[in-house]
Amino acid sequence: MNEEINDATWIVGLLALGGSDLGGALVATEVVDDFNAAFGNATEPGGALRIVSSTMSAEALSGSVDLAATLAFGKPVYTEGLLATHPRLMVRRAERLDVACTSLLSQALDRSQILLIAVMDPFDPEAILAAKLEARLPFVVDEPAEPYWTSAVIQRAKTRLGNTAIDPKWMQDLCAAALAIGISSPRFVLQAVATARAIAALQDKQVDEGSVAMAARLVLAHRAQNAPPQQQDDEQQQPPPPSQSPDAGETENNTEQNPGDAELILEAIKAALPANLLNLAADGLGKRGAGRNFKAASPRKSGGQRGRRIGHKRASSLAGQRLDILATLRNAAPWQPMRRKLAGTDRMVVTRDDFRVSRIKQRNEATAIFAVDASGSTAFQRLAEAKGAVETILAECYVRRDRVALVAFRGKKAELLLPPTRSLERAKRALAGLPGGGGTPLASGLDEAYGLAVQVRRAGGNPIVIVLTDGKANITRSGLGNKVTALEETQSAAKLFAAEGFDAMVIDVSPEPQKSARALANNMQATYLPMPRASASDIARPVSVALKSVSA
Amino acid sequence: MTNLNKKEPAKGAIKRPVFPFSAIEGQQELKTCLLLTAVDPLIGGLLAMGDRGTGKSTTVRAFASLLPPIKAVKGCPYHCDPAQPQSACEECRTANKLVSETIQVPVLDLPLGATEDRVAGALDLERALSRGEKVFEPGLLAKANRGYLYIDEVNLLEDHLVDLLLDVAASGENLFEREGLSVRHPARFVLIGSGNPEEGELRPQLLDRFGLSVEVKTPQDVASWVEIVKRRDSYERDSETFLEQWKDEEQKLRGRIEAGRKKLKDVVVPDAVQEAAATLCIALKTDGLRGQLTIIRAARALAAFEKQKTVALSHIKRMALPSLRHRLRRNPLEETGSTARIERAIVEVLGL
Numbered sequence: 001m002n003e004e005i006n007d008a009t010w011i012v013g014l015l016a017l018g019g020s021d022l023g024g025a026l027v028a029t030e031v032v033d034d035f036n037a038a039f040g041n042a043t044e045p046g047g048a049l050r051i052v053s054s055t056m057s058a059e060a061l062s063g064s065v066d067l068a069a070t071l072a073f074g075k076p077v078y079t080e081g082l083l084a085t086h087p088r089l090m091v092r093r094a095e096r097l098d099v100a101c102t103s104l105l106s107q108a109l110d111r112s113q114i115l116l117i118a119v120m121d122p123f124d125p126e127a128i129l130a131a132k133l134e135a136r137l138p139f140v141v142d143e144p145a146e147p148y149w150t151s152a153v154i155q156r157a158k159t160r161l162g163n164t165a166i167d168p169k170w171m172q173d174l175c176a177a178a179l180a181i182g183i184s185s186p187r188f189v190l191q192a193v194a195t196a197r198a199i200a201a202l203q204d205k206q207v208d209e210g211s212v213a214m215a216a217r218l219v220l221a222h223r224a225q226n227a228p229p230q231q232q233d234d235e236q237q238q239p240p241p242p243s244q245s246p247d248a249g250e251t252e253n254n255t256e257q258n259p260g261d262a263e264l265i266l267e268a269i270k271a272a273l274p275a276n277l278l279n280l281a282a283d284g285l286g287k288r289g290a291g292r293n294f295k296a297a298s299p300r301k302s303g304g305q306r307g308r309r310i311g312h313k314r315a316s317s318l319a320g321q322r323l324d325i326l327a328t329l330r331n332a333a334p335w336q337p338m339r340r341k342l343a344g345t346d347r348m349v350v351t352r353d354d355f356r357v358s359r360i361k362q363r364n365e366a367t368a369i370f371a372v373d374a375s376g377s378t379a380f381q382r383l384a385e386a387k388g389a390v391e392t393i394l395a396e397c398y399v400r401r402d403r404v405a406l407v408a409f410r411g412k413k414a415e416l417l418l419p420p421t422r423s424l425e426r427a428k429r430a431l432a433g434l435p436g437g438g439g440t441p442l443a444s445g446l447d448e449a450y451g452l453a454v455q456v457r458r459a460g461g462n463p464i465v466i467v468l469t470d471g472k473a474n475i476t477r478s479g480l481g482n483k484v485t486a487l488e489e490t491q492s493a494a495k496l497f498a499a500e501g502f503d504a505m506v507i508d509v510s511p512e513p514q515k516s517a518r519a520l521a522n523n524m525q526a527t528y529l530p531m532p533r534a535s536a537s538d539i540a541r542p543v544s545v546a547l548k549s550v551s552a
Numbered sequence: 553m554t555n556l557n558k559k560e561p562a563k564g565a566i567k568r569p570v571f572p573f574s575a576i577e578g579q580q581e582l583k584t585c586l587l588l589t590a591v592d593p594l595i596g597g598l599l600a601m602g603d604r605g606t607g608k609s610t611t612v613r614a615f616a617s618l619l620p621p622i623k624a625v626k627g628c629p630y631h632c633d634p635a636q637p638q639s640a641c642e643e644c645r646t647a648n649k650l651v652s653e654t655i656q657v658p659v660l661d662l663p664l665g666a667t668e669d670r671v672a673g674a675l676d677l678e679r680a681l682s683r684g685e686k687v688f689e690p691g692l693l694a695k696a697n698r699g700y701l702y703i704d705e706v707n708l709l710e711d712h713l714v715d716l717l718l719d720v721a722a723s724g725e726n727l728f729e730r731e732g733l734s735v736r737h738p739a740r741f742v743l744i745g746s747g748n749p750e751e752g753e754l755r756p757q758l759l760d761r762f763g764l765s766v767e768v769k770t771p772q773d774v775a776s777w778v779e780i781v782k783r784r785d786s787y788e789r790d791s792e793t794f795l796e797q798w799k800d801e802e803q804k805l806r807g808r809i810e811a812g813r814k815k816l817k818d819v820v821v822p823d824a825v826q827e828a829a830a831t832l833c834i835a836l837k838t839d840g841l842r843g844q845l846t847i848i849r850a851a852r853a854l855a856a857f858e859k860q861k862t863v864a865l866s867h868i869k870r871m872a873l874p875s876l877r878h879r880l881r882r883n884p885l886e887e888t889g890s891t892a893r894i895e896r897a898i899v900e901v902l903g904l
Contacts, residue, residue: 021788058665099708100665107661110609132705135604162789168782175777185605185770186780193785325675326686326732422707422752 007218008145009038010199014218015115015139016042016154017161018198020087023109023191024116025139026094026129032119034144036090042149049117050086054093058100087114094118095129102130109136138191138219153202161201166193170212177216177265182225192219209264216265327356366464367403367420367456368393368543371449373469373509374410375440383436386468386509393466393543394427403461405452406430409445411438412479416448420456439481442473442520443489450493453502464503466543467526471508471516494523505529505546571787573614574801575794577780578771579607584854585764585874586615587805589700589742591812592853595763595846597721597743599706599754599878602768607780608746612702616659620806622698626651629690630697630737631658639724641737658699660692664708672716673728673735688735693726696741706745707752714758717743721761760839763846764871765878767891812857819855820862821848829868832901836894838879847875869898 011025016039027035040048052060063081082089083104091097097105108114118129118137171193178189196215200207332354339349370390374383394404404427406418418430446467453463473486497504504526508517513530521528527546576583585598600608624631625644632640634652644650662671673691692701693716703709709717720726726739745762747754759765771777787794826848833844851867860867873894880890 058663098665100663103663103665103704107663131604165789166785168778171781171785172774172778175781176774179772179774179777184603186607186777186784187605189777189781190784190788193781194788423750424753425749 005148006143008141008143009148011139011141012038012042012145013149013202014195014198016149017157017202020112020115022138022194024137025141026118026120026137028142029119029121031141031144035141038145038147041147042151042154044151049088049090051090052082054091054096058104061101061104083108083114089114090117090119092119094120102133106132106136140222157201164197164201166197166207170207173262173265176262178220180266183220183223188220188223192216195219213265324356324358328354331356365461367405367461369405369449369452369463369465371407371445371467373440374408374434374436376437377440377470377472387431390431394424407445407448408434409441412475413441414444414448439475440473441475442469443477443493446493450496464546466505468507468509470510470514471520491523494520498525569791569795570617571610571614572795572798572802573618574805575783575798576611576614578776579611582611582766582768585766587809587857588850588853590619590809591857592816592849593742595849595853597762599762599765600746600768601749604748606768606770608768609704612744618802618806619657620810621654622657623652624655626653630694631655639738658696660696660701662692662701662703664705671713672726675733686733688733693720693739694737697739699741700744701741702744705747707747707754714755718757759878764850764874766874808857815856819852821852822862825863825865825868828865828902832872832897835897835901836876836880838876839881843876843879847871850875865902869902872898
């Protein structure tokens with residue numbers, strides 16, 4: 001039983017054993033077939049995963065009225081939802097689940113009602129699982145699992161699991177280790193505790209340092225926000241290469257209460273760390289940190305099914321649409337005497353042709369994308385005013401439930417400071433931290449804003465781009481100081497906005513209105529607003545009018 | 553009336569009983585405020601904002617099972633109070649004889665993405681299809697009457713549902729005017745919302761509807777984490793025994809809620825205390841009078857819960873943060889958090 005098996009294989013065994021008590025796992029698309037095969041091998045017949053589409057409706061999960069049967073029998077017939085009928089679910093392209101499904105699945109996970117395998121493509125930068133679900137899935141599987149476990153072995157382990165206790169001392173150590181690597185919630189320690197017990201049951205022994213260390217590696221390591229404190233000394237240098245032996249000089253710098261064991265857990269975590277730390281450095285933010293949350297926070301629109309009803313239309317198929325009962329009945333009514341005679345019944349006869357579904361009008365969400373020039377030429381004069389204006393507009397946006405995004409450009413390049421969000425807190429923080437000075441890479445700034453606007457439109461929103469600059473570009477896209485090239489590039493970048501027909505505004509932040517800024521506005525086909533000694537609220541007003549017209 | 557249970561197909565067996573409220577480690581402010589909404593529902597709801605994984609939903613769900621049972625009219629979909637016919641639904645008001653039964657206080661989850669039909673109610677499909685009759689089928693608002701409505705991630709709630717909630721919260725009634733139906737039924741409930749402030753803001757109108765607001769944080773010391781993990785682990789391994797261990801604590805707390813409710817109307821609020829609360833609100837420039845009303849109500853409920861006969865300045869001091877935290881006018885450029893501003897004002901105004 002102590003042959004070397006990889007982590008993915010362990011996770012398969014643990015999930016087959018613990019089932020809904022352990023929650024589930026995130027599985028990378030390319031290893032999902034191996035995972036399925038191994039999992040199928042480990043469960044008794046009938047215990048396999050039910051694969052569902054991420055575009056299913058919430059009713060498919062919770063159960064709903066079976067329309068066809070209801071009409072056939074003349075009394076309501078309900079179908080049971082997947083949550084009740086299939087407690088082991090696998091969702092492909094799980095990042096596409098809508099808010100309603102996400103809520104239902106999280107609730108079911110909280111009640112230990114289901115085992116959930118979320119399948120995602122790790123190389124797709126837009127594939128981000130709702131944070132709510134992600135936190136409830138302890139494991140990540142990104143390597144092929146082997147069909148190592150058999151259902152007989154798992155069954156035997158199941159009988160042991162109830163009697164496998166965990167010494168409180170291990171809980172203490174797991175808590176200390178989790179806090180040391182910046183884990184945010186005790187929830188994850190609980191997952192690790194349950195995992196340690198399951199590991200011990202699989203190994204047919206009591207919980208010992210081996211099972212605790214492995215649980216920490218499987219559950220806690222990938223959530224680490226920072227390296228263990230022992231590494232603080234060399235944190236400024238590169239993260240340690242994966243092969244480094246994790247023993248050199250770590251005993252001196254100790255902050256733990258009972259060093260021996262907590263450190264042992266940290267060692268196990270650290271062994272799994274380097275790859276993640278490299279990612280951290282590359283992304284500039286935690287793989288599961290703030291960057292992940294914002295996409296989860298923006299509820300996905302589901303095919304115009306929510307909002308106000310504005311009428312009804314004939315429905316050829318009902319797929320996921322809301323039946324307008326009254327209109328359906330009204331439509332069926334005139335035919336009743338004839339149909340009853342034909343069908344030889346005195347019941348109401350409703351046919352498919354009578355179905356009417358509601359037409360829904362949804363308010364389109366506006367996203368204000370600010371591209372703020374923080375270069376030296378602006379910074380010295382008007383950066384503070386520009387910030388003030390943005391803040392005022394932000395407050396306005398948040399009242400109206402619009403989203404805002406923030407791009408800043410200075411020095412050699414442009415930077416996305418804030419992806420679209422509704423959080424005033426985050427926007428304020430991003431803005432407060434914006435330094436000024438350096439050249440004006442206007443073309444790069446426009447490119448960044450353009451890319452974001454395209455993204456917003458693709459997701460069904462209405463972007464409006466607001467550029468705050470003096471229009472004096474002097475840095476090229478490649479980061480070189482060349483006014484001529486910079487100007488040409490700026491012109492071509494600006495014309496893209498006109499081509500796409502994006503709503504845009506150029507706010508001239510120089511003390512006197514500048515030709516360059518006006519030319520930029522012309523190229524973008526944007527509204528031009530000079531800010532001659534204007535106060536922040538003076539700029540905010542026209543912008544908020546524009547926003548209102550966009551989202552109407 | 554329609555059979556409500558039929559509408560909700562069995563959602564698989566819930567495997568374990570709920571984690572006991574008294575066994576929740578820490579979260580003192582959240583727990584106290586929840587208890588106070590049970591002592592005086594008129595305080596008007598509770599908003600709990602904090603990071604993910606701080607145990608907000610666990611605490612609210614545990615609270616549901618702590619509440620003392622209530623008497624309700626048997627078979628009424630709005631569980632009207634037989635002792636209060638003036639606030640009952642039309643059917644109960646006009647009925648000759650009401651049979652009452654004892655029920656658990658309804659605590660309902662409003663999931664994100666719920667349809668308007670599920671929340672406000674809809675035309676009864678059964679009657680419409682089988683008999684062609686127009687009958688109202690009550691939604692979540694009806695089922696939550698006299699109880700609690702819990703919305704996790706309330707800051708992400710769709711706008712049309714927020715509008716609906718605002719209407720109902722203001723009037724205590726659900727007016728359903730759609731699909732050719734016109735129905736009016738009582739919908740008085742305590743609204744509990746939770747969410748992560750990093751993910752979006754609440755609409756100001758909705759924010760104002762919450763009586764109390766709490767900032768939930770996870771403790772950052774090993775000892776509390778260990779206690780949380782230990783309790784949770786023993787609950788998960790053997791929930792029967794665990795519940796048995798906490799039964800007395802739960803019963804004691806339940807008793808205190810009931811005692812507080814009885815005492816509530818006899819608690820005196822001295823003029824000096826009223827004045828102090830008003831001065832505090834003026835100093836903080838809170839919008840409207842709701843802040844002032846809430847702080848007095850909450851302080852009175854707290855006094856009743858703690859078996860005091862009069863409201864003291866210390867009660868005001870303790871309830872000032874949850875009552876006012878979300879009512880300060882926000883200045884986008886102001887960096888100081890609401891909590892710090894209130895604490896400063898308490899020192900300056902109340903001299904405490």
